Amino acid sequence: MTSLFLTVALIVTAVCRLTAGQTCDPVPGSQCACTMSDGSGLMDMSSLADNELLSRQGFKEPSDDYHTYFFNPCKAIEGLGGDCAASENTASCQQGGAGAEHYRLGQQGPASYTYIPGADPFQIRIKYIGGTATDEGGTRSVVVTAVCDPNQELFVSYDGETGSTYDEILFAMTIQSRSICLNAGLSNNSSCSSSGGLSIGSVLCIVFFCLLSVYVAAGMA
Numbered sequence: 311m312t313s314l315f316l317t318v319a320l321i322v323t324a325v326c327r328l329t330a331g332q333t334c335d336p337v338p339g340s341q342c343a344c345t346m347s348d349g350s351g352l353m354d355m356s357s358l359a360d361n362e363l364l365s366r367q368g369f370k371e372p373s374d375d376y377h378t379y380f381f382n383p384c385k386a387i388e389g390l391g392g393d394c395a396a397s398e399n400t401a402s403c404q405q406g407g408a409g410a411e412h413y414r415l416g417q418q419g420p421a422s423y424t425y426i427p428g429a430d431p432f433q434i435r436i437k438y439i440g441g442t443a444t445d446e447g448g449t450r451s452v453v454v455t456a457v458c459d460p461n462q463e464l465f466v467s468y469d470g471e472t473g474s475t476y477d478e479i480l481f482a483m484t485i486q487s488r489s490i491c492l493n494a495g496l497s498n499n500s501s502c503s504s505s506g507g508l509s510i511g512s513v514l515c516i517v518f519f520c521l522l523s524v525y526v527a528a529g530m531a
Contacts, residue, residue: 325482334351334425334434342384344423344434351492353434355456358489359384361464371468378405379468381454381483383436386418393442401438402452402483414442415481432458432492444479452481458491 334344334353358364358416359382366389368378380387380394387403388396392412394403402415416438424435434456440452453472459465469482488494494528 313323313468332425332427334423336420337422340384341418341421344491346425351454353432353490353492354494355383355487355489358382358464358487361445363464363466369466369468371470374468376406377468379483381452381466383454383456383485391428395492399440400429402441402454402481412442413450414440414443415450431460432488432490434490441479446476448475448477448479450479450481452483454483454485457484457486458488458494459486460488460491462486 313356315472316518324341331347332365333347335347337343337345337352337354340354340356342356342359343352345352363369364380364382365385365387368380380390380400380501382401386396386398387394387400390396390403390405390412391409392410393414394405394412398414399418400414400416401418401421404413404415405411406413416437417440419440422437422439424437426433436454436456437451438454439449439451441452443449455469465484465486469484473480
């Protein structure tokens, strides 16, 4: 019994390590899709590319009436000027006043995707670089937290500056949508497949530690 338990423990421990090292790898030829390295699914935001809020309207921070923020995960934003012009391949922009100021916060291109393990619902952080230079010679960048929400068509917010240094002003935004859920475009009838949820590896880890607790308790009885 003990040898069998140890064998199972070694197997599940290996699975747990693989789960912890999961990544969401960019899909070649796409600006806004990535696939989970464990094969659990595809995250694809391409259905949001032409959404009015993302492509034209922009959004504001409640406590800041001066700035309007723009973000599109899939294609260059159009209709803005200065450093945020479409020719600059702009992914995110900060517009001041009545459109007199434009600061590019990041460009479309090889964005950096970071999977957040254990997050429920499913979440990905995406970093865009190539923003307008600062007066001190640094750069502007933006990190967008993409959150699966099966009940939300689209919600996007500006979350302020975070982790800024002398060399980089880092802005933060959040986007929530059912389009961010794993395999959302492949299966709209299954709440399990669209919600992101826990991977098989995570479930095995939980089961293992539950069994471990029972085993230890039985041994002490």
